[in-house]
Amino acid sequence: MRRRLINSTLAVVLVVIAVFGVSLVVVETRTISSSAQESVESEALRLASIVDSRLVGGEPVNPDIIAEQTDTRRYAEIRIPGRDPIEIGTRPSGSVIRASAEGEQDTTVTVEESRSAVTREVGRSLLIIGAVALVAVVAAVLLAVRQANRLASPLTDLAETAERLGSGDPRPRHRRYGVPELDRVADVLDASAERIARMLTAERRLAADASHQLRTPLTALSMRLEEITLTDEPETVKEEASIALAQVERLTDVVQRLLTNSRDPRTGSAVAFDLDEVVKQQLEEWRPAYRSSGRAIVHSGRRGMRAVGTPGAVAQVLAALIENSLMHGGGTVAVRTRVTGNQAVVEVTDEGPGVPAELGARIFERTISGRNSTGIGLAVARDLAEADGGRLELLQQHPPVFALFLSRVAREHREEKPTVR
Template sequence: MRRRATTMTVSAVTVAVLLLGLPGIVLGSFFLWRDAVDGVHRSAVTIMNAVDRRTTAAQPVQRDVVDNAVSSSSYAAYVFLRTEEGAIEAGRMPAGETISHTATGVSGARVTVAISRSDVVARIGYLAGLGAVAILVSFGVGVVVARWQSRRLSAPLIYLAAAAEQIGAGQARPRMKKSGIEEIDLVYEELVRTADRMAGRIAAERQFAADASHQLRTPLTALSMRLEEIEYLSDREDVREEAASCLEQVERLAGVVAELLSTSQSAAVGTEAVPLRKLFDQQRDEWERSFQTAGRDLVFDDEAGLAVLVSPSSLAQIIATLIENSLKYGAGTTRVSARKVGKGVVLDVADEGEGIRDDLTEAIFSKGVSTGGSTGIGLPLARSLAEAAGGRLELASARPPVFRVVLSAVPRSLDPDKILPAGSIISMGSRRRRR
């Protein structure tokens, strides 16, 4: 990555320097040569105009006319003026080839101005040397900037790989400062969201392990104690043998449960693209008969028409919990609707009941809080599942009651079969209603 970025930047700098530097040197040399030739011409014309003015005004032509021309020239100039009064010479005749111009006035005077060609060539060579140095300096600066830019680009990618490795190693949230590069920061934010979802699932699994451990070990312990008591108190040998055999089986079962819980072998369900239409059909098949028995209507309305990114079993359990609470505590028609909001999908579960008391609106998602004598773990578990899927579950309205689930959606322009592996679009079977 660093080598590729350095090569690309250096190549761009090289092309820019060559396209701008070399033509600049050529144009500069041309303008210097043209300026020298035009300067000689201007000097000769200026001297001759001054001579003509003085001759017309019957004034003597003095040496200052040619001296001024020599002193104002940017090169070592030689001037030779011949008039009717005589010849005037200023400067030193250059050796070798010259650039010269001769002008003739109306009075018959002639002036010749000459400069050394080698002086002009030397100045052009000096300009070319400065241009070459500038090109080398620009190239060196380009290399330095390219190396710095490559480090700036590659370092966040290295940190991004380290963050992914941290997630793979089990760290709940990777640690990385934002790089300031939008694309890399977007990938990092997605890694953070992935880590949050993983942390939520791990927490849910641990909570399940703790609850299952308590629920399973206590009756197994009581059963083991009861079998030991039967074995100890019974006078019949066959009863004691059967009790001992049952006790061994119970102890073996307890060991298996402990091993399964300690190694957390429960299968984790991944995030999939779940079509809401199929989810609504599955929930309608499960709950419609119960609502008909209660003399109520259950209506599903999928305005979004999208698939959502979530665990299918988690979303099914969330919606089933809200529908079951509506059936148990609500009244009138229960409506489950889905609509697109921004880049997500909002699922609302509402009914026409009296709603939720004001003192319970904040505590309804806390464990153990219930309005009808139930265990009070349905809504807290549903919220945990929603948060683990990267969404949220909230009470949008207390009267009438409206529970809202917000989830990420798959855009209409994308085919879930292309962005997710084959088989991700699942078909939900019927599930058993909780009692």
């Protein structure tokens, strides 16, 4: 492309120089020839006037006197009636420019000049025109190279940007080139890079969330299947199979929820549901893990509450809080349900060291963790809660108290004492 731009610019300049140069040469040649002819004619008239004035005054007319008065370098022939012709200068050979003039005393003056003088003048003019044309060509080449670089370099850079996008590097370069059309292309590429980056981030986030959220249900399902393989009692097999099927349904709900949130985090399918059932299901699901670690879970607070939300999402939020207490907390884990205003609140606390002061304000950010964990669980839990119109907060750092707030549906309730699970 660079070579084409240079060649096209140079071709245009050469055509312009050829058209105007030839015209200028023709005009200049004619001008010089006309000027030389006029000069010779003027010289002939002046000599005729000098000769007439001397003849009228009775003064002598000879070559020396005429040459002194005219100071001419041209050849001149003066013919006076009754006298021999008077010649001044040397007669030129070859092609000449000739002009004649007649005086009032019947004198005839003929002036001649060699055409070589005109040729030399024309040559000097052509040399000047050629030099100007050469300068114009050099300037055109330099300008063409500059313009070619100005256009070709941005195009090369834009091609590299497009190649980087195709190779999976969606970082926008934010480069502009001062050419509106190229800047427009750069704007489009940068916007595409940002969209691709958001898409890749969403894909990676979905993969990380799915891996984290499916890990615990799959572990629980695996334990149920192991219990089925170790028993021969049909009733036990039926019971464990029913629980396993329920866990499969929850897994399906988790996957659907993750896909929905990946498309639109604000999309929820909130309904009125029995909060006790969700809490009970989570306690039963986490019972084996807590027993194996020698710890206990207690449930206290108000019972019989109905809340507005997505049961599967609420179960995932509670699972994240309970798992967080199992991994990072200590002692007994307490799940407490209460009412504040028109909201149902589920609190999860433990007797562990709590949340470090430096992590308190950032505990729900992704990749933030007090230990060597992914730091995804609490972030996903908050997203799920907010998608249903609820919220997840850290009410207290020492001991840690996490609270899930949901809109409440009014219903009769009763207090129950803590139950150890």
